[in-house]
Amino acid sequence: MIDLDHVSKRYDGRAVVDDLSLTVPDGAFCVLLGPSGCGKSTTLRMINRLVPFDSGIIHIGGEDVRGVSPETLRRRIGYAIQSIGLFPHWSVEDNIATVPRLLNWARNRIRDRVTELLELLRLDPENYRHKYPHQLSGGEQQRVGVARALAADPELLLMDEPFGAVDPITRDALQSEIARIHAATKKTIVFVTHDIEEALRLATVIAILEKGGLAQWGTPLEIVDQPASGFVRDFVGGETAAASNCSGCAGSPSGCGPAKPLRVSPYRPRLRCAMRWPR
């Protein structure tokens, strides 16, 4: 359980995150959603203390994140970012083994773990283990990035627009992977995105942020059906139309096709189709 209690962050006197309180239950897939500059990324980075917060308190599993050194804290939390940040001079195996090595795991254990993770991410271990990041496609790099975040089996995974830089088809596949991994491992995931369809598809719970504060907190269905404010309604976009137009895929997610990237149109007929179904 992650507990943010009246947390604020100011840059040059301007509040980027303003008195934010929210509680992410264990095993949740929590998506922080909002437009650029709403503070969602800063919020995520405050959880593993990449950004120091000015006031408030953050607990993970009841433990104050400021109670341990930032390095110790971060080694217990998986972290994946948009531009992947793989170490270009390390092989896939070394990249994935980063945190286990920092934690001084035995060599055999690391090796087995890398094999296990490559299989989990559907990359052939013997083929990919010794490759370097520049030899991989964008989607493969992103898979390695996710594998690296999962390496030390953290209870909590932080993902900052991890699929933002890949093409729509690859993104769709990666979204399926992470949904599958979440279902299989029951890890708590906090996931930042500005893509409403991605959020609806993946989340068990969504926090919509506006100017550093919480605009709405709820399940994807609640967000879509009962937007708490004009801002949420506008951001989610033309929802009444969406509800009435979503007839073709009521039964299963497979009928929905791949999620489309964010569109500007106020009519978003496929919005609900994007949701993971049934939950």
Added chain:
Amino acid sequence: MRRFSIITSPALWVGVFFTALLFGMPQLAPAFEWSFPGVSPPVFERGSFFALWLSHAGLVLAASGAATVLGMVLAIFVTRPAGRDFRSLVSTLAAVGQTFPPAAVLALAVPALGFGPRPTIVALFLYGLLPIIENAIAGLEGVPGATREAARGMGLSPWQLLRDVDLPLAAPVILAGVRVSVTIAIGTATIGSTVGALTLGTPIFDGLAGNKLPFVIQGAVLVALFAILTDMLFARLERWLQLPGTQPAV
């Protein structure tokens, strides 16, 4: 295949040629006598060329070694959060060191340090600092932000970040700076002979003073070959150190 590439390496042949000239210059006396009749002796003989080269290389090694150590320390310092404010100051100071002509530094250093190798080392050190600092800063700052962010997010300590990420990724650019600095220092060290340091510049200045052109040629050719050879060896070092998945800097 690998052996073949060593045998055909230009560095090897430049090295062989350089060594042959270094030890065999006196044997070329008849050729110089024939080309420059009336110059006596035809080959510089106030000291062996090998001894001059040894002293020359020692000066460069001391000056460039010190410049590399200080340059790296300063560059690392100003690219850490604690030293960021000093970045422009350090760059400016290094640039001033570079704009001072080494000859002027020599003239100023002699009263303080006396004649001999010491003022030369000081001049070469100051002169060689800029390319090392500038390249080291550029290299360290060129490490992709996302890579450092990911490294920090996974719990690398600041020291591990420097050792495992920053330095390996910046190494090609840093080494390129050292290469430029050392190559320049080899050429510049010759003027140390004007203040009593023994270098391959000694025959050059002797020749200029005594109007003996062969001495100038002998010194100049050896210095040039030394500089070229060193540059080639650095190029090999760069290729050898090149990390998988990275591009050489030059």
